Amino acid sequence: MTRILMKGNEAIGAAAIKAGCRYFFGYPITPQNELPEFMSRELPKVDGVYVQAESEVAAINMVYGAAGTGARVMTSSSSPGIALKQEGITYIAGAELPCVIVNISRGGPGLGGIQPSQADYFQSTRGGGNGDYRLLVYAPASLQEAVDLVIEAFDAADYYRNPVMVIGDGMIGQMMEPVEFKESTNKRELPPKDWATTGTKGKRQPNIINSLALEPESLEKHNIKLNKKYKEMEEKEVKYEMYKMEEAELVMVAYGTTARIAKNAIDALEEEGIKVGLIRPITLWPFPYKAFKDIPATTKALLSVEMSMGQMIDDVKIANEGRLPVEFYGRSGGMIPTPEAIAAKVKDILGGGK
Missing domain, CATH: 3.40.50.970 (Thiamin diphosphate (ThDP)-binding fold, Pyr/PP domains)
Known part of the structure; x- marks a missing residue:
């Protein structure tokens, strides 16, 4: 084709x-x-x-x-x-x-x-x-x-x-x-x-x-x-993607083009020996709450990454049901997050930031 x-x-x-x-x-x-x-x-x-x-x-x-x-x-x-x-x-x-x-x-x-x-x-x-x-x-x-x-x-x-x-x-x-x-x-x-x-x-x-x-x-x-x-x-009708979730120390949640940027950060962190996974909602409603049941036991925190001041994070917290700390990184007003900034946030959460 x-x-x-x-x-x-x-x-x-x-x-x-x-x-x-x-x-x-x-x-x-x-x-x-x-x-x-x-x-x-x-x-x-x-x-x-x-x-x-x-x-x-x-x-x-x-x-x-x-x-x-x-x-x-x-x-x-x-x-x-x-x-x-x-x-x-x-x-x-x-x-x-x-x-x-x-x-x-x-x-x-x-x-x-x-x-x-x-x-x-x-x-x-x-x-x-x-x-x-x-x-x-x-x-x-x-x-x-x-x-x-x-x-x-x-x-x-x-x-x-x-x-x-x-x-x-x-x-x-x-x-x-x-x-x-x-x-x-x-x-x-x-x-x-x-x-x-x-x-x-x-x-x-x-x-x-x-x-x-x-x-x-x-x-x-x-x-x-x-x-x-x-x-x-x-x-x-729930649709979602799981990316590099095996033995993840931290799991990001991101959708749309932000998820693509998050994947670049995940790949770069992997080269440094830091394992990070991604849950990518494809349907925002219905939200893929069930995907959060499959988060590995190695995960210490969740990170909602958005091009906003924090909106999807509400659904992430509902899906998490209080099991793990939920962190946020976002840019707003038309500013776009970079892989480097997301990676730095991950390191900070995991205690590896400078």
Whole structure:
């Protein structure tokens, strides 16, 4: 199969089209602008539709409408743009509609900057919208993984009738790597979309899509139904990677491109005789709590490494259940950690720092 050198944002768009996405609604914001630009050029070639909405709020509500017809639809944005979409995202989750949302995240808070960041962890895993809802959240660490997970995201969205988010820091969107477009290895038997608003043609009663339930008994029943679906995701959708865990003195936890930097630090430390492992969450939600059951007895501490002031560390502490000390190293605002700085932090924790 041919590998193609592509920029991350464009590779994500090409993966979406391969997955059957035919509708894209969005609004420009750096560092994801190449993605909507790519979709505006390529979607018409496959009889698809691209619309640059007048705002992020308008874009997510257009997604709601297209998803309601059963079409494969996507939107993308970056951090503050995703914040503006939160109301629409909770509506879509409440109405049980499938769609894919891509966040190529940047530094904040507020309008922030345009450099890479992972400070949207809370936003993606806890949700900024109201009510009890969850998104399946993928966090690729390479462009090939981004391509594979975007293709899988559309199937997962259809399977669960739920929005799925793919989150990558700005480096994922802007870097270039060779990719190939493979069929998803996680084949699902997808349910029929007999709920979609496709016109009755006089053969059935009209379908009604809504997230409003004024009777509390009815709304509680709906929440219980949704929660059952989220529990199934927690059982079946957890993805993670374990790296050099055998006899590790310290175990790092990192995701996305930060995990790649952490691996460089781990390899350098290994040459100095210091054994360090890595747990890399691929799904941020559901978080891979079970991976922490396999931490070796040689491990003295955990180190959460993030491009933020410390957000994933909350889940690391929950997963750890008080067994080991949990340390943190992070950079924020668009600053990127270096392998050397991470290695120095490891040595300091293990008592080898100068």
